[in-house]
Amino acid sequence: MTAQTTPPRISQTSQTPQRDLPRKRLLRAKDLWDAYGSSELTGGFLEVDDIGRRLSAMVDAGQLLRVQRGVYIEPSIWLQTAPWERHLIVAAAVNLQSPSTRFCRTTALAMHGFGLLRPPEAVTVRTARNDAVGLHPGTALTGRASASAIQRLLQAHPEAHPEAHDGGAPSPAALRALGTRRHQYPRAFRDQLREGLGQEWDKPYQDALVRQRFPIPESAPAALVAGMWTWLEPIGLVLADTVPRMSFAEAVAVLDAYRAGRFGAQAEPGGVLSAVEPWLSLVASARGRERWKVAWEFSEAGAESVGESWARVRIAELGFTAPELQRRFLLPHGVTCRTDFYWEDPGIVGEFDGLQKYRASMTLSGLHPAQAVIAEKEREDGLRSLGVRVVRFTWADLQDSTRLQRLLSNAGVPRSARSTGAHVFYRDNRRAGRPRRAR
Structure with a gap:
């Protein structure tokens, strides 16, 4: 993503840059340096560290949010975006810093256009390094801003998106940082457990990757990810790799949408099991295969939203007749x-x-x-x-x-x-619907 042609006015004497930085898009300190760092601005030359310090000062003052290290965004964009879509903004920042990133699991589901029952707690990507696997916490969106500065920031944006599906004013929780969770390739793709893609699977995997324009979060401006392309795993692989790791309700919501074709930039024909079956061999455990089977058999194309899917699960859990x-x-x-x-x-x-x-x-x-x-x-x-x-x-x-x-x-x-069979999603046969700790 390249910087806009009009340079930002960054005063050499003030503590923070003036607020005419490029709007409605992700902003990188690197973009500013590449475009303007070696040019004379307001009577002097800017060093790259100087640009970074001044952007950090804006974060501390509540004038910018730091989405990822070196990537910034206007607070109004973040707060006006639905909470369940903000993780796509963080994914866009990850993609901006590393365009070769391969997105997988819940983030890939969101990029394929699936609605998710709960906002992901991290952006999910692939890694071939065993020592890089795990959760990498995100940077603080508000930097070292004081509690009073954060409160002023929230009060300055009364038009912010409600924090819950049923409403709710934005709170400091709206400014919670999202990290990145890195996953090794499925075990079947690796010649050895502690290595990345094996030779046999390297080419088929690379050929199966989907190259597409980065999806625009519905409540965010189109300019946010304009011109950005990304790599993500194909739907069949994502479903096979992710559904058995979800709660029963989350899995049903995704498979309802798949059956109904509620994914992709445009309405897709209803998804069929045969499109996923070639990837189901990657589900290594018997428990995982049983979870997939139970969720698939319970799913239906008739549910028209994530909320309706969750309602179907709740109705069944409570022992009522299927509607x-x-x-x-x-x-x-x-x-x-x-x-x-x-x-x-x-x-x-x-x-x-x-x-x-x-x-x-x-x-x-x-x-x-x-x-x-x-x-x-x-x-x-x-x-x-x-x-x-x-x-x-x-x-x-x-x-x-x-x-x-x-x-x-x-x-x-x-x-x-009737029984949903959902007990296979929970250890020790715990009540269906109770969340599991993420793995």
Whole structure:
């Protein structure tokens, strides 16, 4: 990524550069030095260390955020980006510093366009060095900024994206650094356990890598990663290598999206098992293979969002009958609607209310959020006029299984003795849905 043609004004006398640095993009100290370090600026010459010191001063003052060592971003961009997309900004910074990086596992899933149930805690990349495997903590986004400077920074951006799917004002947690987690190649790719790619697999692996433009986080400016290309592993390998390492709910959310074709820059045809099967031999353990099988068999193409997938898992965990997905109803005023969940015998509709659908209503349907709420109320009234009961639940309800159980029981949703088989995802047969420590 090259620097813009207009040089930033960096005063030789002030403690920090003036705030006309390139906006809406990742900024490298190296770019500034390569373009302007040897040129006369404001009556003097700048040394590369001087540029770095002044950018660091801006970080300490809350005027810039340091995403990776030597890579900076405007605070407004970071805070306006959805929390579950910020890890792509860090991945872009990693890619900017090392364009040959091979992204894998959860980061590769996000780059392929999959929605994830939880924001990744680190950017995941491949390494051929055994001594480099593991989590490498990220640099502090706010440098040595004081608590008061951080508070002023948050207060200066009231338009910041909510910190949770169901809302929530930004807090200092919004400025938490994300590190990089480096993984060795799958064991089957290595001639010896402590070495990188073996000769037999080197060419097939390199040929299978996907070269694509870096995906733009939905709530970030397009200029952020303009012109950036990246390398990532193919979808089949990523799914086979990642799904068995996820929680049951996370795995189902990914496989629901795969079956439905909800990945990629454009809508893909529904993913099929045959596209993943050549890579499943890389799953080394019997437990991993069983986890894949259970998650695949539970997954369905009908779930239309990560939240709906999680709701399906929660409903099953709590012992309720599996609902029908995307049931169509003809409402009295002649409009056809689809419901998220439907239990036919008792005549109950379940609706997952992710607040994102209201925030994104202008893009999705052209309706103002207030109009979207009114339209949703009219739709619900139409369903009730057909004799259908409606129960609604939110992201917060999914997080509190007791509350969700009470909602569904009070609505009259029937019980079932079915088993998800999800115990294979948790050691010692712990309750499905309980998070495991990352490996």
